[in-house]
Amino acid sequence: MNKPKKIFDPLSGSVIEGISRTLGETNNGLTGDEISKFLHESNITDTEPGITKWKRLFNAFVNHQNKYRNSNNILSFINKSMSPARFIGKYEKFEHLRFELNKILSFSGLQLKENGKFTLTEITTTISEAEQKANRLKSKLELRNTHEKIFEYCKAELLTDNYFHSVFEAVKSIADTIRQKTGLSQDGGELIDLAFSTKNPLLKINKLSNETEESEQKGFANLIKGVFGMFRNTTAHTPKIIWSINESDALDILSTISLIHRRIEQAE
Known part of the structure; x- marks a missing residue:
């Protein structure tokens, strides 16, 4: 029938x-x-x-x-x-x-x-409810298998496709995660130097057994510092109307932060 x-x-x-x-x-x-x-x-x-x-x-x-x-x-x-x-x-x-x-x-x-x-x-x-349900940015990030920390820290901003504040909150999540894993209380470059030192590291993304692995550790630390300098500090001190982020920029930045979180998660 x-x-x-x-x-x-x-x-x-x-x-x-x-x-x-x-x-x-x-x-x-x-x-x-x-x-x-x-x-x-x-x-x-x-x-x-x-x-x-x-x-x-x-x-x-x-x-x-x-x-x-x-x-x-x-x-x-x-x-x-x-x-x-x-x-x-x-x-x-x-x-x-x-x-x-x-x-x-x-x-x-x-x-x-x-x-x-x-x-x-x-x-x-x-209108705000309609924007939240459509949820374009979150959908695209899910397709990229973005790290769960991005969604944890940026929930409200992602629901309204707020690129500026999504990036700001996501960058802040890096420092918070490092402090949680290491017990450190510092911020910015000082936090990164202490956590990813090649002499007395609190977090190691590899075994640091040779010069190449030490360079990778230093490079990763510099990557985080670069993200802080370019995106966290800028978004914290510049009005949204002046420092504009489009969807493509937001996706690329958030994907980089997702990569950083994966490496921190896997760090010894």
């Missing part, structure tokens, strides 16, 4: 508009031919094919929903247009669209997963 098809409630006009603007966006959205293809495959009438892309989608979606009183075919359109197979070699574009769609869909209690399918989620009522 076939399982009855789930009927999804109609979407609000503002949610439909947000979906239409995202999928009809000039640079990252669908082409005119793609809109024609997926409207046809989703059994939605293309009411005004000659107008602006987002308005074309909006009018088609609203017309269909008003007629059938559910959003099934609109959601089918999103599934088809956001099929992961369409984005091979275009992961950044896929994630950008998924992130933007999820902010809008959260107001209807829906979330588009990485496999291109929907899952139910708690309905959001504010």
Whole structure:
């Protein structure tokens, strides 16, 4: 016996508009031919094919929903247009669209997963809640298998994609972790010199049995000092509006800090 098809409630006009603007966006959205293809495959009438892309989608979606009183075919359109197979070699574009769609869909209690399918989620009522649920930065860091310390120290900042403060909190986590492992109370360069000394080290990233291993220990200590100098000190004393960090920078910086945490975790 076939399982009855789930009927999804109609979407609000503002949610439909947000979906239409995202999928009809000039640079990252669908082409005119793609809109024609997926409207046809989703059994939605293309009411005004000659107008602006987002308005074309909006009018088609609203017309269909008003007629059938559910959003099934609109959601089918999103599934088809956001099929992961369409984005091979275009992961950044896929994630950008998924992130933007999820902010809008959260107001209807829906979330588009990485496999291109929907899952139910708690309905959001504010912009900040929608941003948290979309959670683009955290998702990308998870794909990089980022060290758990990053998520432990940056939880609130990551939930709102706050690159500036995510980096600041993550850098602070390095010193905290070293103090916890060594019992030292110092900070900055003094902490690093005492913890990773090659003569009387409290933490060893290798056996320090030859010149090469001693150089590696010194290099690791200098790497941490460099991270402190460039990112912790800068973010602590410079206003966010002046010292700007974009998503790519944040991902690279946080991945470096993740590497540092792995080496500290493995240190003797």
